[in-house]
Amino acid sequence: MSNNRLIGGEFLVKDLTWDNIFTPEDFSEEQKMMLESAKEFIDREVWPKKHQIEKKDYALIEDLMKKLGELGFLGISVPEEYGGLGMGFVTTMLVCDYISGATGSLATAYGAHTGIGTMPITLYGTEEQKKKYLPKLATGEWFASYALTEPDAGSDANSGKAKAKLSDDGKFYHLTGQKMWITNAGFAELFIVFARIDEDENITAFLVEKSQAGEGFSLGEEEDKLGIVSSSTRQVFFNDVKVPVENLLGERNKGFKIAMNALNVGRIKLGAACLDAQRRITSNAINYANERKQFGVSISSFGAVQQKIAEMATKTFASESGSYRPAKNIEDAIADNIAKGMSHNEAELKGIEEYAIEASIVKVFASEAAQFTSDEGIQIYGGMGYSKEMPMEAAWRDARISRIYEGTNEINRLLSVSMLVKRAFQGKIDLMSPAMKVGEELMSIPSCDVPDYSETLAQEKEILTNLKKAFFMVAGSALQKFGADLEKHQQLIISAAEILIEVYMTESTVLRAEKLSKENPGASSELAIKLAQLQLFDSVEKIKNKGLSGIVSFTEGDEQRMMLSGLRRFTRYNEYPNVVKLKTEVAEFLIKENKYVL
Known part of the structure; x- marks a missing residue:
């Protein structure tokens, strides 16, 4: 997979195939063991103490951190010669994922210590500094x-x-x-x-x-x-x-460079830290909906509740798909850099920096998905969701900070586009050629050929290609008009960023679903396909809205009419999915399982 990886930001100009994307289904046996170990610790030591944690028990969090140190979880990414486990980037992501699911208090303490607290020393410290500090940090002797x-x-x-x-x-x-x-x-x-x-x-x-x-x-x-x-x-x-x-x-x-690179690591791991929270929130909501009776039946039988369950599951599946894809890219980039003769420190720094765009995208999407799922979780619980006796109230409050730290989501939206433009100016990504092709396509007559959608998710992949064109149309035209002054038009940049984020996360979701259908056909892959179709439908609607607001903010007359026509073309379905049917089928599957299963 390393030889076929795209460089940071290149997903816009090249289409990947399903066999070149890493997904949670690709975890190795060792990684699955780490996952189960982390999950078992949270289920045993943390989840039963949630009420205690919600009473400002700082000593408990410190004690849990010490236990994590004793189990080796604080030293996952610390090299073995300094007392850590020296595991790869994907493994550090999945441990962060499952350690963070039960409570934001422990998730924040863990993320700050292992990420922005330990990584700068690992990457920038002198040999003496590493020998002095890393063994203590890896074991939890020091925080x-x-x-x-x-x-x-x-x-x-x-x-x-x-x-x-x-x-x-x-x-x-x-x-x-x-x-x-x-x-x-x-x-x-x-x-x-x-x-x-x-x-x-x-x-x-x-x-x-x-x-x-x-x-x-x-x-x-x-x-x-x-x-x-x-x-x-x-x-x-x-x-x-x-x-x-x-x-x-x-x-x-x-x-400042140390701070920014530390935040790049923090951003992608913050995305991971939102994942198991979403799984637990969704599973708890499903379980409650099955148990709660109104009008003589479980509320999980109501269409309005099923819609919420399906949308929560869709956000969760998409967040997972988009988070582990760049994690493997980073791991492969580090390996490639070492093979080129770089030191491990330099290789890791370059690998992380390479995917800074994707890190910002994952941070924004996953943090907002966590807020969405927790909000809908409260709604499914109804009045009980507002009670501190139930897990949803704390989950909603904990989720809110994720949109602020490691750079606000507004900053990360602006960064994602500005970093992409910077890469283009540096000659690392050719954005002009595809932008020019889109301009030529806008002047052409649309094809009337009937497409062949016999392959799994064929229409979805075609639409994804068109959504990338929508980005080039909006962002390319804006950059051509404003040049270096584009940075002064933040609302326009944010509209472009919304398209960028939806394209990356949805492509990751569709490719993951296609991979599941190819490698492990069955009920789970059928569920994944439905989730991917729902995620794409949601993305198309968002891109229509953000593309419209972006286009009308800097165009007028014939140019505006042409671009709005292009937006309609690039966000068009030839065969619309039955969204209500898809949501019902997704919800019914999960309701039967009584939890989120992917």
Whole structure:
């Protein structure tokens, strides 16, 4: 699969076949064992304690993190020579997936420690720093925290005011500043802190040990939050804290790149962290609908409830499909880079950076799907869903933060398009040729040939190809008109980003369903095909809407009429699916199973 992988963003200009996409059904036996081990831990140690977790029990989360360390889950991606398991990127994703399903409080603590807390040291640390810190972080002897955000520096991370000044004897940096919304701050020993040295253009990263920081280091009170209530979140204050020069992480003035690459890892893993939550929410909703009786029958027999179950399952299936596809791309890219002679650190950095577009896409889609499923889950529970006695209320509150951290979804939408355009300007992806072809097609007479849809999902794949054309039509025309000033038109960019996101996630879903039908035909593959058809129908409707709002925002007259005609052409079905029938059949299958089964 490595030899056939597309480079980051290339999914827009090349069509993959089903046998070149990685799906959860492709997990190795070792990966399945890790999955079951993680799931068993959550079912045994976490799910029964959900009510306790919802009472701001920070000590419980710390204790669960220690147990995860003892089981090796904190060191999944840490190289073996530093006390970790040294497993591949897909395995780190699936562990994050299943560790995160029961509660956002543990998911956040785990993600912050293993992702943005440990990975920067793995990727940028000196040999001495790795030997000193990674074994402790991999076992849970120490916990890590990532201190980037400041009161006036959120999405604009490089504007932070925290300062670092080298001491006269050249042995220490004196660190002063304030950080906020810092996850794990209450129990972390090691803090990755970003500050500006003197008047440098960019920030620099430092490793600060709490026990060695002295009286200048202090913490604010625990934040009183909407969700993830037992995740320790505090302000951190540095008042002339002495940091040894050997604790500078990476290079001076290069901290912003460390921060951005750490966030790329965090974004795709945040997508994974939303998956098992969706599975559990959907399964709980199905189970409740089967048990709840109204008018003498289970509410799962009502069409309105079945519609919700089908839509929740569709979002969940799509989120899974789109998350593991780029995870394998990253793993393969790392292997390819090592084969080219790169060090493991450099290979991993380049591999992760290669798929930054896909990371942003996955983060946006999966986080919003988690919010959707939890909201619909509450609705199926009815009044009971609003009660803290039921799991839906906490799931809804926990889901809300996922659209904010690791870069807000608005920022990630803007980034996905801007990174794609940047790759085109760098010559890494040819966007102009397909954009020109789309322009020529708009001037041509549509074919009246009757297409052959005898192959599984043939119409769906044809429509996906056309949806990519819709992106080129909108984004290409906008870029041609505004050039470098396009970045000033954020609402237009977001419309283009919506098309980009739907294309990637839906293509992943359709190809996964086709792969299941080819390799494992049966009831599950038939269900997957129906879910893929529902996901495509939903995407087509969204792209119609976002394409329309984008086109009318910067065109008029004949140009506008031509592009609107093109949008209709590129979002057209030759044979519309019976969406109500599909939703009913999906729901009835899952209701019979009494859970989400894929």
